[in-house]
Amino acid sequence: MDKHYSLAILGGGCAGLSLAMRLSEAGSSAPSTLVLERNAHYKNDRTWCFWDVANPELKDWVDHSWLNFEIKNGIKNFTRGCKKYAYLMLSAQTFYEHSLAKIASNGQGITLLNNQDVLEVSKTHNQTWQIITTKGTYTADKIVDTRPITQNKDEDSILWQSFIGFEVETSQDMFDSNTFVLMDFDAAFNQGLGFVYVLPYSSKRALIEYTIFAKQTFAADEFSGYMQQSLLKYLKDINYKILRTEYGKLPMGNQKINKTNDPSYVYAGLYAGAARPSSGYAFQRIQRWAKECAHALINHQLLVAPKKDTWILARMDDLFLNVLKSNPKSSVHLFYNLFLNCKTSTVIRFLSDHARMADYFSIIASMPKLLFIKELPAYIFKRLFKYQHD
Numbered sequence: 210m211d212k213h214y215s216l217a218i219l220g221g222g223c224a225g226l227s228l229a230m231r232l233s234e235a236g237s238s239a240p241s242t243l244v245l246e247r248n249a250h251y252k253n254d255r256t257w258c259f260w261d262v263a264n265p266e267l268k269d270w271v272d273h274s275w276l277n278f279e280i281k282n283g284i285k286n287f288t289r290g291c292k293k294y295a296y297l298m299l300s301a302q303t304f305y306e307h308s309l310a311k312i313a314s315n316g317q318g319i320t321l322l323n324n325q326d327v328l329e330v331s332k333t334h335n336q337t338w339q340i341i342t343t344k345g346t347y348t349a350d351k352i353v354d355t356r357p358i359t360q361n362k363d364e365d366s367i368l369w370q371s372f373i374g375f376e377v378e379t380s381q382d383m384f385d386s387n388t389f390v391l392m393d394f395d396a397a398f399n400q401g402l403g404f405v406y407v408l409p410y411s412s413k414r415a416l417i418e419y420t421i422f423a424k425q426t427f428a429a430d431e432f433s434g435y436m437q438q439s440l441l442k443y444l445k446d447i448n449y450k451i452l453r454t455e456y457g458k459l460p461m462g463n464q465k466i467n468k469t470n471d472p473s474y475v476y477a478g479l480y481a482g483a484a485r486p487s488s489g490y491a492f493q494r495i496q497r498w499a500k501e502c503a504h505a506l507i508n509h510q511l512l513v514a515p516k517k518d519t520w521i522l523a524r525m526d527d528l529f530l531n532v533l534k535s536n537p538k539s540s541v542h543l544f545y546n547l548f549l550n551c552k553t554s555t556v557i558r559f560l561s562d563h564a565r566m567a568d569y570f571s572i573i574a575s576m577p578k579l580l581f582i583k584e585l586p587a588y589i590f591k592r593l594f595k596y597q598h599d
């Protein structure tokens with residue numbers, strides 16, 4: 210039997226490392242912590258972006274920022290400035306390097322073990338948790354479980370966001386590194402909403418991503434046609450090399466949030482409610498949770514689960530996603546209008562969970578009313594049905 214820990218974090222990805230890193234900042238006041246991660250090594254496997262609203266966490270670590278963005282629908286394009294709230298990018302590589310260094314600086318207090326696939330977790334007769342991995346058995350008083358659900362079904366989320374991104378380097382200057390493409394809608398895509406997202410890091414280097422919002426998930430190999438078409442559109446016939454690729458599948462309106470009734474075991478991360486339903490973005494929400502949970506643990510309080518959204522935000526996202534799901538053909542129009550008719554700062558605050566009351570009214574006013582009115586009876590029925598079964 211290996212050592213006993215005060216806390217075991219299952220999964221050392223974004224949420225697991227963020228919590229461990231926040232605990233490490235407390236030095237010797239941090240509870241003895243074990244992080245168990247399945248992967249043997251960390252790779253530059255994702256690109257986290259968020260808006261510079263309300264002093265976001267880890268802003269000092271960002272690799273790139275943009276002050277303008279473009280929205281394109283194939284016929285009309287427009288550019289918006291976002292000087293007030295820049296768009297920030299933090300690569301997984303930078304995040305892993307910095308967070309691992311912080312965790313290591315705590316010395317013996319926080320142990321990260323890679324190559325440990327957690328197989329089983331159970332409560333022992335003396336009320337501690339026993340964790341069995343491919344490499345050993347450990348015990349802990351408390352558990353934070355950030356492992357993603359792998360067996361998720363399409364119906365577990367209102368919509369899914371699937372995407373594949375290629376980081377490319379071109380032989381000639383091709384990009385404007387001050388302006389990124391937030392949404393370049395693909396009018397020909399008919400299984401939901403399809404769009405290209407482009408993050409130029411320099412005149413010769415960019416991440417080009419094809420994203421789909423749909424009822425079902427799309428596997429990486431289903432993107433090849435869309436990706437080829439996107440590369441052709443943005444790189445024309447110039448020479449380029451692919452430096453790396455990234456793939457993601459995020460729940461938008463997760464109906465199966467992981468939770469327990471035991472205060473000594475909480476779920477955290479993407480499948481515990483961290484993903485913002487209407488965007489799938491989770492990075493800043495994970496950072497805020499990690500800080501709060503670490504603070505509670507350092508002060509000998511109970512574990513903190515990810516926060517629920519406010520009533521108004523949850524209802525707006527829920528209704529918006531249901532409208533998108535029922536009207537896939539109108540989704541380009543919905544997003545295009547949102548950015549065209551609303552003030553950029555309003556939309557950015559809304560997307561970043563920092564909307565003011567006036568922002569909610571502006572967002573509602575920018576939406577095509579008929580679509581929402583048509584969706585309301587079915588939506589209200591669904592909500593009532595849900596309450597009866599909760």
Ligand SMILES: Cc1cc2nc3c(=O)[nH]c(=O)nc-3n(C[C@H](O)[C@H](O)[C@H](O)COP(=O)(O)OP(=O)(O)OC[C@H]3O[C@@H](n4cnc5c(N)ncnc54)[C@H](O)[C@@H]3O)c2cc1C
Binds near residue numbers: 478
């Ligand atoms: C490619 C990509 C790009 C994204 N871009 C953005 C973005 O721009 N902005 C944003 O806000 N959000 C973004 N997200 C969404 C979200 O921020 C990330 O998915 C984030 O990594 C979620 O953190 P997590 O800890 O829940 O999951 P992960 O970071 O995936 O961590 C879970 C960890 O658990 C480990 N694990 C799984 N099973 C086991 C097991 N049995 N035993 C031990 N370990 C296990 C995994 O190896 C993994 O390291 C992106 C997601 C992806 C995939």
